[in-house]
Amino acid sequence: KQEVTQIPAALSVPEGENLVLNCSFTDSAIYNLQWFRQDPGKGLTSLLLIQSSQREQTSGRLNASLDKSSGRSTLYIAASQPGDSATYLCAVHSGGGADGLTFGKGTHLIIQP
Amino acid sequence: DGGITQSPKYLFRKEGQNVTLSCEQNLNHDAMYWYRQDPGQGLRLIYYSQIVNDFQKGDIAEGYSVSREKKESFPLTVTSAQKNPTAFYLCASSIGRNSENTIYFGEGSWLTVV
Numbered sequence: 417k418q419e420v421t422q423i424p425a426a427l428s429v430p431e432g433e434n435l436v437l438n439c440s441f442t443d444s445a446i447y448n449l450q451w452f453r454q455d456p457g458k459g460l461t462s463l464l465l466i467q468s469s470q471r472e473q474t475s476g477r478l479n480a481s482l483d484k485s486s487g488r489s490t491l492y493i494a495a496s497q498p499g500d501s502a503t504y505l506c507a508v509h510s511g512g513g514a515d516g517l518t519f520g521k522g523t524h525l526i527i528q529p
Numbered sequence: 530d531g532g533i534t535q536s537p538k539y540l541f542r543k544e545g546q547n548v549t550l551s552c553e554q555n556l557n558h559d560a561m562y563w564y565r566q567d568p569g570q571g572l573r574l575i576y577y578s579q580i581v582n583d584f585q586k587g588d589i590a591e592g593y594s595v596s597r598e599k600k601e602s603f604p605l606t607v608t609s610a611q612k613n614p615t616a617f618y619l620c621a622s623s624i625g626r627n628s629e630n631t632i633y634f635g636e637g638s639w640l641t642v643v
Contacts, residue, residue: 420571450631450632452634457617457637457639458636458637459533459535459619459634459635459636459637460572460619460621460634461634462631462632462633462634465631505571505572507572507632515562515574515577515587517574517632518571519571519572520571521569521570521571522571
C-alpha cells in the first residue's frame with residue numbers, strides 16, 4: 417500500500433528566504449505526483465503536476481522535482497513571501513486505491529514578515 | 530468562471546438526521562470525487578464517479594451515499610449511520626481517471642454535529 421510522508425509537518429521562516437518542502441513515498445511505481453496549496457478552511461489549489469517521466473516542473477517561484485527511484489519529491493519556493501503562508505500537500509497517483517491518489521498530511525508553512 | 534461549487538459552506542446536523550452536501554462543476558469533467566479531511570490528517574476518499582449514473586465506493590464509504598444523475602452534479606448524503614461525521618468535506622473533479630490529469634477541488638463544506 418502506498419504511503420506518503422511530508423517533512424517537516426510545520427515550518428516557519430523569515431520573508432525572503434528560499435525553502436524546500438519534502439515529500440516521500442514508499443512505492444516508486446507511480447503515474448504522477450501533484451503538489452497542492454491549502455489555505456485555512458479552503459479547498460486545495462493545484463500548484464504543479466509532475467508526470468512519472470519528468471524530473472521537474474516550474475511555475476513562477478515554485479519548482480518541484482521528482483526522483484521516482486528514491487521515492488522523493490521536493491517543492492522549492494524561492495524568495496518566500498507572507499502570502500505563501502499555507503499548508504502544502506503532495507499527492508501521489510500510483511493506481512492503487514479507488515482513485516489511485518494517496519495524500520500526505522501536509523506541511524504547514526508560515527512566512528514571517 | 531469555470532470551477533467547482535460546493536454548498537453549503539457550513540452545515541449543522543442533529544443526531545439521527547441525514548444531510549446532503551451539494552457539488553456542482555462546470556468544467557465538463559467526467560470524473561468527480563468526494564473526500565473527507567480531518568484535522569492533521571490527509572484526505573480520505575469517500576466515493577468517486579467516472580461517468581454519469583456510475584459511482585464507486587472509496588476507502589471510507591460507510592455511512593455515506595451519492596448519486597450522479599447529471600454530469601455536472603455529484604451530491605453527497607451523510608446519513609445517520611455515519612457516527613462521526615464532523616469534518617471538512619471536499620469535492621473534486623478531473624477530466625478522467627487517467628494518469629495525466631490534474632484534479633481540481635471545490636472550496637469545501639464544514640459539517641458539524643450538534
